[in-house]
Amino acid sequence: MSLKAVLRGCGAYLPEKVLTNDELSKRVDTSDEWIRERTGIRARHIAAEGELTSDLAVGAAEAALKDAGLTAKDIDLIIVATTTPDLTFPSTAAIVQAKLDAGEGAAFDIQAVCTGFVYALSTAEKFLTSGQHKRALVIGAETFSRILDWEDRATCVLFGDGAGAFVMEAQPAEEAGDRGLMASYLRCDGRMVDLLYVDGGVSATKTTGHVRMQGNKVFREAVTRISDAMVKVCAEADTPVTDIDWFVPHQANERIIQGVVKKLDLRPDQVVSTISGQGNTSAASIPLAYCAGVADGRIKKGDLVLFEAMGGGLTWGAALMRV
Structure with a gap:
């Protein structure tokens, strides 16, 4: 089955x-x-x-x-x-x-x-x-x-x-019909670990450490890699990016989100953004933003939703879901 x-x-x-x-x-x-x-x-x-x-x-x-x-x-x-x-x-x-x-x-x-x-x-x-x-x-x-x-x-x-x-x-x-997770795309390039990392850890320093980031370099990588992941995950699902109802991005930086929207010819009103009042909540940001879109009535059952994120590692990826 x-x-x-x-x-x-x-x-x-x-x-x-x-x-x-x-x-x-x-x-x-x-x-x-x-x-x-x-x-x-x-x-x-x-x-x-x-x-x-x-x-x-x-x-x-x-x-x-x-x-x-x-x-x-x-x-x-x-x-x-x-x-x-x-x-x-x-x-x-x-x-x-x-x-x-x-x-x-x-x-x-x-x-x-x-x-x-x-x-x-x-x-x-x-x-x-x-x-x-x-x-x-x-x-x-x-x-x-x-x-x-x-x-x-x-x-x-x-x-x-x-x-x-x-x-x-x-x-x-x-x-389920057409509902469900349709495709996902995951990537990492460990050669860029020094762009975003924590300077502590159990084995390395026996301390917790603090976040360190080369912000300009992360920004330069973000739009290209995120956009590429979104295009590829939609291609895997045989669905044009422009067919999505909602874009629920990782809430890292409003300028990164706007850059992706422009690059992929999406509409600003398709974006669910919570960054203004929540900042970057890392792994929590996508489900928090999705929940906000559901709570205010924008996202409805049957909608096609595209998720994306990029983080330390560097890691990045995207997922396409009919909710």
Whole structure:
């Protein structure tokens, strides 16, 4: 029996604390105007003291399960995309599984930085369509504020905390119809690791470290690589890019998003953007943006949605889904 991985529900969670550009300008040499002109960001959410990545993930997962009309007991696979795990081990997914009381299905993390959710979505699709698992929680969750150097204005102004989740379900192809994940495209070029990285780690320094980025070089790579991934994933699905209903990008930089829209001849009103109020939430940004589009009524069942991301590694990728 042929199976498809179909989106059953989505959920989002953002910490209560909001850090505005004006507040940030009191901590580092920057200004609201400087940040907005270069990134499109005006504010971001920051996790509270003691609020962990797993807590954000659980909040998003519970919302997604409610949206899907399911309980955690209905889930037999949990994949968490994160760069900021609670612990070195076990995986944040294992901790989320316990907090949700989800039973003994498979649970593991994926580390592809900002591209993590696209990697996780593609991985879940393989497990579901093989028949090995029935329902998956695919979560992007980050407490990126914990790895920022708050004296480095090139990075600390960009990132925020949050989590988003999809419930994906294996359905017979004849039941799913044209809905489901149609194609995904994943890539990495480890030769560019020094463009965006954290200068600490268990084996290298025995420290957590801070985010370091060569912003201009990342920007130059982004538009070309993201656009290429979008074209290729649509070609794999035999669907022109211009046929999509919605473009839900990784929320890295408003100028990058605009560059991709222009390069691929998309309409600005097809873009779902949350960067202004959330900043770059890394692996969480795609599901957070998607949930925002659903919540305000833009994205509807049956729409064709194109996701993309690029992050440290460098990693990049795209996924096309009929929701």
